[in-house]
Amino acid sequence: MPFDLNDPFGWFGEWFRGLLENLGLAPDAVTFVQNVLGAFVLGTITLVATFFLIWAERKIVARIQDRLGPNRVGPYGIFQTFADALKLVTKELITPTGADIVPYNLAPLLTVMSVVGVWAVIPLAPRLTGSDINVGVLYVVSIGAVGTLGIMLAGMSSNNKYALLGAFRTVAQMLSYAVPMVMALLVPVLLAGSMGMVQITEAQHSYWFILLAPFAALIFFVSSIAEVGRAPFDLLEAESEIVAGFNIEYSGLRFGMFFVAEFLHAFTISALTATLFLGGWQGPGAIEYPLLGLLYFFIKTAGVYFVVIWIRGSFPRIRIDQMNSLNWKLFTPVALTGLVFTAIAEKIATEFSLNRIVLHLGSNVFLFLIVLTALRSYARARRREQEGLALRGSDLPAANTQTQS
Amino acid sequence: MIPLSWYIIFAAILFCVGLYGALARRNALAILMGIELMLNATNVNLVAFWRYGTLAIRGQVFTLIVFAVAAAEAAVGLALIISIYRRRTTIAVDEINMMKW
Amino acid sequence: MTIVQLVFLLVAAGALFAALMVVLSKRLVHAALWLIVVLAGIAVLFVLLNAGFLAVVQVAVYIDAIAILIIIVVMLTQRAMGATKIQVNRNWWLALLTAVVLCVGLLALFNQMPALQSQAPTLEADAETLLDDLGVSLVDVNRFILPFEVASVLLLAALIGSIMIAWPRDSASEEERET
Numbered sequence: 001m002p003f004d005l006n007d008p009f010g011w012f013g014e015w016f017r018g019l020l021e022n023l024g025l026a027p028d029a030v031t032f033v034q035n036v037l038g039a040f041v042l043g044t045i046t047l048v049a050t051f052f053l054i055w056a057e058r059k060i061v062a063r064i065q066d067r068l069g070p071n072r073v074g075p076y077g078i079f080q081t082f083a084d085a086l087k088l089v090t091k092e093l094i095t096p097t098g099a100d101i102v103p104y105n106l107a108p109l110l111t112v113m114s115v116v117g118v119w120a121v122i123p124l125a126p127r128l129t130g131s132d133i134n135v136g137v138l139y140v141v142s143i144g145a146v147g148t149l150g151i152m153l154a155g156m157s158s159n160n161k162y163a164l165l166g167a168f169r170t171v172a173q174m175l176s177y178a179v180p181m182v183m184a185l186l187v188p189v190l191l192a193g194s195m196g197m198v199q200i201t202e203a204q205h206s207y208w209f210i211l212l213a214p215f216a217a218l219i220f221f222v223s224s225i226a227e228v229g230r231a232p233f234d235l236l237e238a239e240s241e242i243v244a245g246f247n248i249e250y251s252g253l254r255f256g257m258f259f260v261a262e263f264l265h266a267f268t269i270s271a272l273t274a275t276l277f278l279g280g281w282q283g284p285g286a287i288e289y290p291l292l293g294l295l296y297f298f299i300k301t302a303g304v305y306f307v308v309i310w311i312r313g314s315f316p317r318i319r320i321d322q323m324n325s326l327n328w329k330l331f332t333p334v335a336l337t338g339l340v341f342t343a344i345a346e347k348i349a350t351e352f353s354l355n356r357i358v359l360h361l362g363s364n365v366f367l368f369l370i371v372l373t374a375l376r377s378y379a380r381a382r383r384r385e386q387e388g389l390a391l392r393g394s395d396l397p398a399a400n401t402q403t404q405s
Numbered sequence: 406m407i408p409l410s411w412y413i414i415f416a417a418i419l420f421c422v423g424l425y426g427a428l429a430r431r432n433a434l435a436i437l438m439g440i441e442l443m444l445n446a447t448n449v450n451l452v453a454f455w456r457y458g459t460l461a462i463r464g465q466v467f468t469l470i471v472f473a474v475a476a477a478e479a480a481v482g483l484a485l486i487i488s489i490y491r492r493r494t495t496i497a498v499d500e501i502n503m504m505k506w
Numbered sequence: 507m508t509i510v511q512l513v514f515l516l517v518a519a520g521a522l523f524a525a526l527m528v529v530l531s532k533r534l535v536h537a538a539l540w541l542i543v544v545l546a547g548i549a550v551l552f553v554l555l556n557a558g559f560l561a562v563v564q565v566a567v568y569i570d571a572i573a574i575l576i577i578i579v580v581m582l583t584q585r586a587m588g589a590t591k592i593q594v595n596r597n598w599w600l601a602l603l604t605a606v607v608l609c610v611g612l613l614a615l616f617n618q619m620p621a622l623q624s625q626a627p628t629l630e631a632d633a634e635t636l637l638d639d640l641g642v643s644l645v646d647v648n649r650f651i652l653p654f655e656v657a658s659v660l661l662l663a664a665l666i667g668s669i670m671i672a673w674p675r676d677s678a679s680e681e682e683r684e685t
Contacts, residue, residue, distance in 0.1 A: 134558070135559050138559070138563065149573070421608050426528060429602065435534060438576065445544065455555075480668040481671070486579055488671050
């Protein structure tokens with residue numbers, strides 16, 4: 001069968017099937033081998049890509065900070081991560097005394113597994129998905145939270161109070177930010193009418209969902225960054241904070257697995273944002289030439305990943321109480337309200353056949369104005385309280401009622 | 406392929422294991438885990454009956470309601486356990502036998 | 507013995523073994539981990555029963571929420587019950603008897619019901635239509651909207667109630683109790 005540029009992945013599958021059937025395998029076994037091999041290739045590619053992701057992050061953050069970044073090991077320091085990985089592999093695997101052996105060893109595996117497992121449902125190109133299930137979005141949510149379980153096990157089994165505290169804080173942050181993330185995830189599900197990632201990508205053939213729901217995209221993006229635990233939400237693992245948090249007792253390759261899981265998670269949420277809000281593999285000519293679709297997907301994911309790194313290099317770290325109040329007082333109500341507005345706007349648009357983009361953008365602008373007004377009045381109230389505290393001893397009634405602290 | 410009886414037998418055995426856990430253990434959390442086992446056994450039963458045509462979509466709807474009830478009960482139960490632990494420093498249910506400390 | 511039957515037997519045996527370990531473990535942390543194994547096994551069974559949505563909901567609700575909460579509370583209350591204390595109460599033999607009698611009775615009952623030997627009918631609709639049907643049935647006024655709304659009210663009540671119960675009241679008396 002000649003190479004078909006309009007369906008290269010199907011051609012490859014057929015060629016591989018022909019190869020295996022010539023060796024005498026039954027058709028069911030051939031499908032099974034194809035699936036296993038596909039899973040293996042996807043997992044390996046994502047894990048190997050992490051090397052270059054870490055290098056890219058270090059170079060870009062270095063440039064933001066007006067320095068060069070790794071530039072010795074290989075041209076432009078491109079093999080730096082390989083050197084780091086080699087160092088981690090050769091380090092001794094120290095197990096603390098009193099550590100619970102099974103959860104201690106299982107935790108890094110669970111964390112990596114949860115991140116790589118998300119790649120099974122992301123549509124990389126037209127007709128190229130690991131697994132086309134029709135509940136892909138919910139699958140992403142549930143598998144992502146298995147990583148939280150891994151972190152809890154890591155902190156719990158380390159026989160170390162600081163690891164336990166760090167694990168509690170990490171799990172609290174991850175579970176808290178999962179709430180607005182899931183609600184913002186429901187917006188593309190509403191707009192596409194299906195929970196499957198392939199259907200959501202195909203529903204963006206005329207215009208991307210970020211035009212219809214910029215607010216939900218923003219909330220999803222920021223909540224995902226907090227969910228991963230990257231700056232500015234990285235108080236959980238920063239060295240000046242709780243002494244590296246839950247992975248304090250991990251050394252060598254086990255620590256390397258947590259490290260890989262974190263960077264790969266950042267890339268994964270970039271891929272999710274690109275798929276759900278930026279159209280995934282959609283682009284001019286993507287349907288006729290699926291390889292172009294693959295290219296568009298990687299360009300969009302890389303763009304979002306660049307923004308993630310940019311945010312990391314630009315913002316200072318926020319405190320845990322600021323993080324909590326940001327989530328529960330700002331993100332969750334706004335995400336919920338945005339979901340309700342999107343549902344109303346979608347219903348009005350389909351019932352009265354109005355222009356969908358205008359209606360959704362209008363509802364988003366309306367939501368933005370409400371949030372702005374609420375934030376302004378909150379800031380004004382806080383400022384007045386601060387001024388009342390500062391003007392102690394004056395004739396203002398607010399200052400006279402202050403007790404001595 | 407798989408007869409319905411296999412699922413029902415599995416659910417029955419799981420239910421009885423959970424029943425033993427809920428009745429025989431001293432720790433309140435272990436009792437809660439036994440209750441979760443029982444709820445999961447009923448979930449398996451309901452979904453099996455939905456699949457094998459006895460119930461209609463009722464099977465899946467009931468399962469979703471059981472999910473919600475289990476989540477609510479786990480939340481309240483764990484809050485109670487934490488509150489009891491704060492006052493008595495114990496969560497063994499045969500030591501929590503006086504109404505007022 | 508087809509592949510599906512083999513998978514079912516392996517998963518069911520694993521889940522039952524893990525359930526036994528849940529109720530027999532001396533350390534509560536291990537019991538919680540075995541519980542996660544049981545829940546994951548049941549999620550696989552849901553997939554075998556063509557209820558993919560329920561399998562994912564099982565993972566999301568049970569493993570990612572309830573099991574993590576149980577582990578957190580185990581860690582918070584670990585000082586109370588060490589591994590050396592007795593884990594079963596005085597009447598454990600009665601509980602064992604009840605469980606065994608119930609199990610044997612149920613299995614004997616199932617033997618007498620020929621309808622249970624039936625095989626699975628083929629699903630006429632594909633997964634998307636089934637999911638649509640489930641969603642519509644939950645909000646249709648003539649079908650199951652009432653239990654759906656009652657469940658959401660129950661969740662709201664549980665949310666507020668658990669926050670109120672676990673709220674640290676009277677922290678002064680707690681401090682003097684701990685010294």
